[in-house]
Amino acid sequence: MKLKASIEHKPNIPTASMADIAFLLIIFFMLTITFEVDKTQVQLPKTTLRYEIPKKAAYVSVDPNGRIRVSDGNSQSSLVSAADEVLSMAATVIATDPQKTFVVKSDGDVPWEKVDEVLDALKRAKVRDLRLLSDQRTVDDL
């Protein structure tokens, strides 16, 4: 009697759903990605209270050397020479969107004088929604 040849099983890992998972992750990253408009490296002050800052906010950053950079929230931040330029930028932004959120991202060791100039400029530009960017204060900081 002739023996039936055993059915040959091809080793096969089911990879069909792998792409689904991968694309799901891609969509997640694409939705959550926020493009940083300001890449200034600063040591932020630490606070206990911290609230979420809306996306697309305009940024004014002050680096440890007191240099000021501004961004309207859409384009990368650019260096300005004086606080008066902050005023003109803020006034332009506020003219198109009076409720625009402004974020002050300043290094914690910058003298108050410098931040004061920036706040004064923003105040004169009639900015209504202003946030001070900060890091979380933890028990170790106390």
Place this chain on the structure above:
Amino acid sequence: MRIERDRPDDEIPTSSMADIAFLLIVFFMVTTTFTATRGLDFALPEDDDNPPVIEKEESVLIEIFPGGNLVVDQNPMKLGEIIEYLKPKLERNPKKPVIIRPDVATEYRHMVEVYDELRQGEEHGLSEPINISVPTQREIQSFWY
């Protein structure tokens, strides 16, 4: 005799799909920077041409000097003591303005520390949020002197 016919493959080759997808994932993971997008809201007083006149005696003045040394109404004080000092005053008049006035050379983080502390007044047992005011140098010069 059975004729062996070359059957065309009816499958879509999807094995490389995952490679492409993971490549994209790696790209997004590398380019995503988790940045601090949280902070304190800072209420700017209305830039009014005729601001309400506040007598110095009616308010509490917190001066901050370089290094974070605090002077509250001419008394040197530690950060943790401010709320206790303010409590009896604010119970009498919850709207009493508390003015933060950092020295020009004071590091910004000390001002933020004091502001953060005052914002937590309700957690420390006060009935209403503290009426905090941080005048800018221009305002101090034009209205106080």
